[in-house]
Amino acid sequence: MDQEKLLYFKGLLEGRLHTLVEEAGKTCNDMRKDGNGEFPDPTDRASLESDRNFLLRIKDRERKLIMKVKEALDRIDNGTFGICESCGKPISEKRLMARPVTTLCIECKTELENQERRERLRGTKSKSSFPS
Numbered sequence: 001m002d003q004e005k006l007l008y009f010k011g012l013l014e015g016r017l018h019t020l021v022e023e024a025g026k027t028c029n030d031m032r033k034d035g036n037g038e039f040p041d042p043t044d045r046a047s048l049e050s051d052r053n054f055l056l057r058i059k060d061r062e063r064k065l066i067m068k069v070k071e072a073l074d075r076i077d078n079g080t081f082g083i084c085e086s087c088g089k090p091i092s093e094k095r096l097m098a099r100p101v102t103t104l105c106i107e108c109k110t111e112l113e114n115q116e117r118r119e120r121l122r123g124t125k126s127k128s129s130f131p132s
């Protein structure tokens, strides 16, 4: 993927991270009973990274989303963004636009979903170790 596209996705992901952190902060503020909690500046990725408490206090679902976005940003930095984790082929840009945090191409994702459906049908409780 060329540099210009990477920068585009980086901007997209950073915007998403910003929104998620801001919303998580709000939820946190709502849940807070005492008035002495402090939240990092949502625009500052470094402070978020260093504040583990923040991540521990927000909801599990939001935390997972934030982690996914951060992982995608890491992949942009280390040059693996847009490459399917399973088959190593490039993920289509259309798919990345819709879901920039994805690590699987549509073929692998479909295969994974079919696999999960089969497992559910069998009634197994074991989670697939396949990354989603």
Ligand SMILES: [Zn+2]
Binding pocket: 084, 085, 086, 087, 088, 089, 104, 105, 106, 107, 108, 109
């Ligand atoms: Zn694939």
